[in-house]
Amino acid sequence: MSASLRPLLGCTALALSVNRSYWVMNLFMGFGMPLIVQFVFGQRMDAPGRTRLLIGNALFGVLLVVLRKTAMVMTSDRIFGYRDLLATTGLSRESYLGTMALESAVMALLPFAALGFGVWLAGVTPPASWLWLPPYALAVASLFALGVCLSAACRSLPSVALATNLVTMASFTLCPLAYPAERVPAVLAPVVTWLPPSLAAESMAAGWTHAALEPTALAALLAWTLVFVLASLRWFPWTDRP
């Protein structure tokens, strides 16, 4: 084993052994849940319906392992005093946010893998192009930043759990992630079709089938991402005053 590989494997093994439950949770939420939902509900659907459901499930996975995980971990770091402890080591707020962003990017590989397994095992038509990747990346970035905003707003574990559950479930059910946008009731359509999960699902579905990407939808998704990133940079507190 090369000298440079040994410390890396050692660190990975240490991280896994120290925080095994964290990995198990994210593996279940980001990879297991989308596939379970796909197998349970996709059985009776036609091919376009299965593709749509798989894209929705992958975004559901992103909601769980990026938005929910970020908000829960950051709030738990705040409540249990880990952020105060990290601040005493000289770690800056920006480094902490950057590390969390990098970790979320790694976590976003789990729903990405679920997409691959969905194509392989659940009879979903493979993507006709890679154009679905940019909206997927924008969805990850916007939901990460929204998670940071939620953690900045919540000061207790029940409140952050409630807020993330509400955002996650509302996004997955009210936004047309797993079903066609035409089925959204007329009264809700003007609002929900312009929310980030809906924009991401629409753009991903278009990219998946190699249909023309809607520039307005992509621009709106990019705008949401910028708004959430700016809000998180403005309001995320590093430490609380004693």
Add this chain to the structure above:
Amino acid sequence: MSALGQTLAVLRLFWAQERSAFQFLLFNAFAMPAFVAYLGLMLAGGSLEAQRWWMAGSITLGLGMGGLAQVGFAVLTDRFLGRLDLLRSSPVSKLAYYTAHVSLAVIESLALVLVALALLTALGIAAPGPGGVAAGMLAALCAGSAIGGLGAALAFGARDFDAGNTAVAIAAIGFAVASPVFYEITALPWALRPVAWLSPFTHIAPLLRAVIAGAPIPGGALAATLGLALALNTISYRLARWQE
């Protein structure tokens, strides 16, 4: 400060501490099943049979998520934020603490089933008779106590907050999704069917389907729900460690 002022101050403090926990409970009991039911309607289209199937599944899911996550999360925060140490130092017994949390899960389950049945009847989707409502209440009682007790046992057994949170979340979602609630048990491989029979949801879902459709209550499902509730509560109470 007068006695009334002190009482009001304590009540204000209590509300400030417990408001989010109460909102969490409301979310699990009402918002969560409503979201899943809405998703079901969007996926299923217009047939009454499909709507009833989805509604029964959604209520079952709400009972599971509500009971297990609510009690598990409450005990976890009590343990790891130090409130349980405070309670242990007072003359509160394990039985009283366990019963208080499980009772909350039962109340939440009863409220969920009652509100859901009232709404579905008003929308013309459900047609439960008095016997059906009674069977639905019994199913809620059994589900709340059995699943709430399981949440308590998982939270008591966890070595730290993260491990407990993981176990509770996986059990809450896993129990409801891996049980044949949204699909027939025949869709499961033979090897998994005995495990599925041990899940309370496997029996609660057909019970609720019959209640919603106004059909005769399946006696086997009712007996299995009662038996599993008794067994799970006994096991969970024994597994719940009072002393660290």
